[in-house]
Amino acid sequence: MRAVRYHGPRQPLRLESVPKPSPKPGEVLVKISAAGLCHTELHFLSGLLNLGVQPLTLGHEVVGVVEDAGAGVESPRAGDRVILHYYVGCGRCVHCLVGDENLCDALRAEYGFIADGGFAEYIAVPARNAVRLPPEITDEAAAPIGCGVTTAVHAAGLARLSAGDVVLVYGVGAVSFGLIQLARLSGAEVIAVSRTPAKLEKARALGAAHALNGNEGKVAERVREITHGHGADVVFELVATKETMAASTAALAKRGRLVFIGYSEDSFTVHPIQLVITEASVTGSVGNTLGELVRAVDLVARGGIRTVVDRTLDLGEFQKGIDALQKGQLIGRAVLKP
Ligand SMILES: [Zn+2]
Numbered sequence: 001m002r003a004v005r006y007h008g009p010r011q012p013l014r015l016e017s018v019p020k021p022s023p024k025p026g027e028v029l030v031k032i033s034a035a036g037l038c039h040t041e042l043h044f045l046s047g048l049l050n051l052g053v054q055p056l057t058l059g060h061e062v063v064g065v066v067e068d069a070g071a072g073v074e075s076p077r078a079g080d081r082v083i084l085h086y087y088v089g090c091g092r093c094v095h096c097l098v099g100d101e102n103l104c105d106a107l108r109a110e111y112g113f114i115a116d117g118g119f120a121e122y123i124a125v126p127a128r129n130a131v132r133l134p135p136e137i138t139d140e141a142a143a144p145i146g147c148g149v150t151t152a153v154h155a156a157g158l159a160r161l162s163a164g165d166v167v168l169v170y171g172v173g174a175v176s177f178g179l180i181q182l183a184r185l186s187g188a189e190v191i192a193v194s195r196t197p198a199k200l201e202k203a204r205a206l207g208a209a210h211a212l213n214g215n216e217g218k219v220a221e222r223v224r225e226i227t228h229g230h231g232a233d234v235v236f237e238l239v240a241t242k243e244t245m246a247a248s249t250a251a252l253a254k255r256g257r258l259v260f261i262g263y264s265e266d267s268f269t270v271h272p273i274q275l276v277i278t279e280a281s282v283t284g285s286v287g288n289t290l291g292e293l294v295r296a297v298d299l300v301a302r303g304g305i306r307t308v309v310d311r312t313l314d315l316g317e318f319q320k321g322i323d324a325l326q327k328g329q330l331i332g333r334a335v336l337k338p
């Protein structure tokens with residue numbers, strides 16, 4: 001089968017022929033129909049994220065149809081449309097036992113990270129990782145749920161969003177589109193920041209009350225102006241450069257929660273007094289859980305959240321997607337179709 005393979009930092013991705021997997025007991029074989037390109041792919045290519053596993057098929061937003069099942073699988077069944085949860089935890093550690101497989105001490109797989117992912121024609125995964133997709137959601141529209149929307153559901157939970165909060169979403173991509181809509185559903189007021197006017201326009205269309213162009217600077221000051229001095233109760237950091245982190249911290253309200261989802265080469269520095277006198281808190285947010293994927297699918301199926309797909313490309317055209325992502329040209333996901 002065809003697969004887009006990663007060969008380490010600063011090496012180009014290559015379309016190659018690899019053996020088609022076969023499902024082991026408890027697994028299903030999924031014929032992939034759509035897979036989203038995530039910003040994480042760029043971190044693999046630059047080497048900022050280096051998990052040391054290569055060659056590797058990337059792709060962790062995976063949608064398809066169950067074609068076959070190994071011994072002992074009751075559901076899903078052949079013909080079922082599914083979206084995949086990309087973590088396979090050990091099932092025994094203290095994190096797995098409460099469903100936090102994203103924090104597992106001994107992951108068995110993380111598709112597209114340490115195990116072959118979805119930029120391919122087929123993938124075999126444990127049956128419990130394949131979540132059935134309702135007919136209301138097309139394959140292309142479903143792809144950005146896998147990481148984009150589900151990671152937003154996870155981060156929103158950590159941020160303890162509540163009605164009346166002012167939420168600053170710093171950086172606008174697939175996760176942000178989910179965050180903006182979740183924040184609106186929670187009754188929060190959203191301020192989105194991006195350097196790209198078209199992304200800001202989309203942020204507004206999805207419910208952001210304010211859209212600030214980062215190129216114009218003074219983001220924290222503008223947030224104070226908009227909120228009459230209050231600041232942002234929650235800041236979601238999806239850019240995390242020196243400049244944005246300084247603005248994010250300065251924009252925090254008292255008891256504000258700064259949540260890191262994105263990262264860059266830059267380190268985060270803050271004088272403790274900034275946190276002490278405001279009782280602000282800082283947290284990281286990594287990935288998502290199976291329960292959150294089920295919830296995200298439900299939110300999209302019921303129309304509470306819309307996914308944003310910029311373009312669909314044939315698997316062989318993956319480089320076009322990577323290039324557009326790198327140049328910041330994508331408003332939402334590029335989705336690859338094998
Ligand atoms: Zn992702």
Ligand SMILES: [Zn+2]
Pocket residue numbers: 089090091092093094095096097101103104105106107
């Ligand atoms: Zn575990």
